[in-house]
Amino acid sequence: MMMPDRLRPLRPLYRGVLTAAGLALLAGCAALSPAELRGTGDLGVVVERAAGRIAVVDTSAHRVLERVDGLGDLSHASVKFARDGRFAFVFGRDGGLSRVDLLSGEITHRIIQSGNSIGGAISQDGSLVAVSNYEPGGVRIFDSQTLEPVAEFPALYEDDSGEEQRSRVVGLVDAPGNRFVYSLFDAGEIHVVDINQESGAGEAQGGEAAFDVTRFTDIGKKPYDALIGLDGRYYIAGLFGEDGLAMLDLWHPENGVTRILPDYGRGEERLPVYKMPHLEGWTMAGRQAFFPAVGRHEVLVADTADWSLADRIPVHGQPIFVMSRPDKRQLWVNFAHPNNDVVQVIDTEKREVIATLSPGEAVLHMEFTPKGEQVWVSARDSDRVTVYDTRTLEEVARLKSASPSGIFFTDRAQRIGL
Structure with a gap:
């Protein structure tokens, strides 16, 4: 009789034959805790900066x-x-x-x-x-x-x-x-x-x-x-x-x-620059690049074929991260002080803001789940992380966290530059 594929790891135990290898396998399984048996693809960390620690989530x-x-x-x-x-x-x-x-x-x-x-x-x-x-x-x-x-x-x-x-x-x-x-x-x-x-x-x-x-x-x-x-x-x-x-x-x-993009940078600023934007938060979507303006309340759009400036999208404040949902249809944007208590959502096809959300005081970072159905948002001064459904834009969960800043999920391990 052929051994089913799902039982091949238990070959030493098959047909009731308890071999030395089988005993070792059973002993190893018994020694494993639920944490050790957990997969890693669903995990992430939240940096709790003031406490010098991370929360594994x-x-x-x-x-x-x-x-x-x-x-x-x-x-x-x-x-x-x-x-x-x-x-x-x-x-x-x-x-x-x-x-x-x-x-x-x-x-x-x-x-x-x-x-x-x-x-x-x-x-x-x-x-x-x-x-x-x-x-x-x-x-x-x-x-x-x-x-x-x-x-x-x-x-x-x-x-x-x-x-x-x-x-x-x-x-x-x-x-x-x-x-x-x-x-x-x-x-x-x-x-x-x-x-x-x-x-x-x-x-x-x-x-x-x-x-x-x-x-x-x-x-x-x-x-x-x-x-x-x-x-x-x-x-x-x-x-x-x-x-x-x-x-x-x-x-x-x-x-x-x-x-x-010779017109991009500090020389173009019209407002004091409270915090330089993070380039890692840029979004490349097809031939378009969406990125934060410096010293302006705008998200800029460039044509990557020749890197010419194609559009300017007015937003709530000076953007820091302009991060895309994995399907590139949405951008989620957070802002520098003093307008850092909101997040705005941009439709990349319409190139316009479709929602303004209030996750808490001092929003520092965002992270999408691997397929983009949810996004986690840290609010440092409110000591919480808020999770949103990216389709309905409704809050689905809230976690207490001491001065949270960066949020990082393990799917980053499989992506270049992250």
């Missing part, structure tokens, strides 16, 4: 499973996930890098790798984790299983007086081909690190490996943040020191950096 049940303390300064924290979704890497502002097991709710590894860091990325193959640092300026790379150091790339440049300095690093992302890409705020450069093979001639220091580094200089003044498209082709850095953005085509890096 079940996105379907709308509840907190665990709270993990001892993560340091999370005032500008970001989170990345191992490719299996089980481990969260938490990047703290104090230079802390922590690896958290979402199933057990425990910190498996923690190091202080710099004095001030701003985020990180996981390599395409999942083997390495990179951290971008303000102090000392540069990028450090670690083994994702052990957090043992692998390489360091100091962000060196010469200032106007000819003195060697270290730049602050921003906009670090993973890219196809097992590469990391990042920008140097003080130097006005974009660097691409190829981690596929040791070159022996790279800039890596302090580790056993040296990787190829390609530098693109004079890309514009003070790149402050960056994004990479969902297909991993274009890396775009925003410029704090001048109008426009810098774009690198990773399919054809030999063509260098191209300047796009």
